[in-house]
Amino acid sequence: MDKHHISKFHTEGYLIIPQFFPQELMELLKKKCQHDSAIQDSPLTQADSKGRVTKGISWKEKRDDLYGAISCSENLVNIAEALLGGEVYNWHSKIRYKEPEVGGEVEWHQDYPYWYKSGLLRPDALSCMIAIERTNKENACLEVLKGSHKMGRIDLTMRGAENFSKDKLLKALTTFSRGGHNPDVQTGTDPERVEEAIKRYEHVYCELEQGDILFFHSNILHASSANKSKFHRWLLICTYNRFDNEPYKKDCDGTPYSTLHKIAPNDILKIARSEMPTV
Numbered sequence: 492m493d494k495h496h497i498s499k500f501h502t503e504g505y506l507i508i509p510q511f512f513p514q515e516l517m518e519l520l521k522k523k524c525q526h527d528s529a530i531q532d533s534p535l536t537q538a539d540s541k542g543r544v545t546k547g548i549s550w551k552e553k554r555d556d557l558y559g560a561i562s563c564s565e566n567l568v569n570i571a572e573a574l575l576g577g578e579v580y581n582w583h584s585k586i587r588y589k590e591p592e593v594g595g596e597v598e599w600h601q602d603y604p605y606w607y608k609s610g611l612l613r614p615d616a617l618s619c620m621i622a623i624e625r626t627n628k629e630n631a632c633l634e635v636l637k638g639s640h641k642m643g644r645i646d647l648t649m650r651g652a653e654n655f656s657k658d659k660l661l662k663a664l665t666t667f668s669r670g671g672h673n674p675d676v677q678t679g680t681d682p683e684r685v686e687e688a689i690k691r692y693e694h695v696y697c698e699l700e701q702g703d704i705l706f707f708h709s710n711i712l713h714a715s716s717a718n719k720s721k722f723h724r725w726l727l728i729c730t731y732n733r734f735d736n737e738p739y740k741k742d743c744d745g746t747p748y749s750t751l752h753k754i755a756p757n758d759i760l761k762i763a764r765s766e767m768p769t770v
């Protein structure tokens with residue numbers, strides 16, 4: 492990671508690093524995911540407006556398995572620290588699985604507005620997407636609007652509340668303004684701003700080969716289409732927050748700081764191999 496990469500990330504809002512993780516590790520990780528019933532039966536399964544689903548799991552706590560080890564990858568975390576300019580900790584991680592032909596769409600959004608509601612004062616957080624297997628335009632790779640992180644935090648708006656009764660609307664607005672979760676209400680990035688941003692910023696398909704990684708800024712506008720292809724799309728996304736940016740809200744959805752113990756590449760591979768008999 493040199494100055495050029497750091498400055499590219501800050502100018503464009505994202506950075507792809509090819510061939511970061513070895514194929515053997517990615518294959519072992521894929522096997523673990525494929526056999527993980529928590530992913531298949533996940534309550535986090537999300538349906539888009541057409542009912543197409545994206546499966547996944549997410550976690551905030553320290554995990555002692557391969558998922559946890561990769562989130563603590565020494566080489567990866569060192570880059571996150573170089574990009575954010577200081578010590579980081581794992582804010583959360585998740586696996587996102589779009590099945591062939593049914594994987595759902597993700598609308599244009601920024602991540603920071605949600606974390607802002609959880610109590611992050613600054614957007615000093617980023618995500619790293621790890622391609623467990625190839626992801627391209629065909630199987631719904633991540634799309635970004637290059638440089639759109641410079642717009643700063645865009646407001647979230649509530650969706651689908653048009654026909655709510657007065658009482659229900661009041662309850663929804665109260666939860667929304669506090670950043671809490673209300674199952675009746677969906678939120679999204681202000682569509683008017685998104686429409687304008689699409690006209691001004693270059694639309695990039697972040698195609699990744701197996702083992703490539705993609706860092707993206709917490710304020711970059713990103714989305715992905717439905718997976719209409721015959722190919723699976725498996726991604727691990729690890730999110731890091733700067734240690735001095737821990738959320739001030741303790742009762743919300745935020746993760747408090749805890750030291751991240753970095754794990755060396757060989758030790759991650761050992762963990763992956765040791766988990767094999769059990770998957």
Ligand SMILES: O=C(O)CCC(=O)C(=O)O
Nearest residue numbers: 587597602633714715728
């Ligand atoms: O799964 C995807 O394609 C999108 C993931 C995403 O938008 C996110 O993690 O913020």
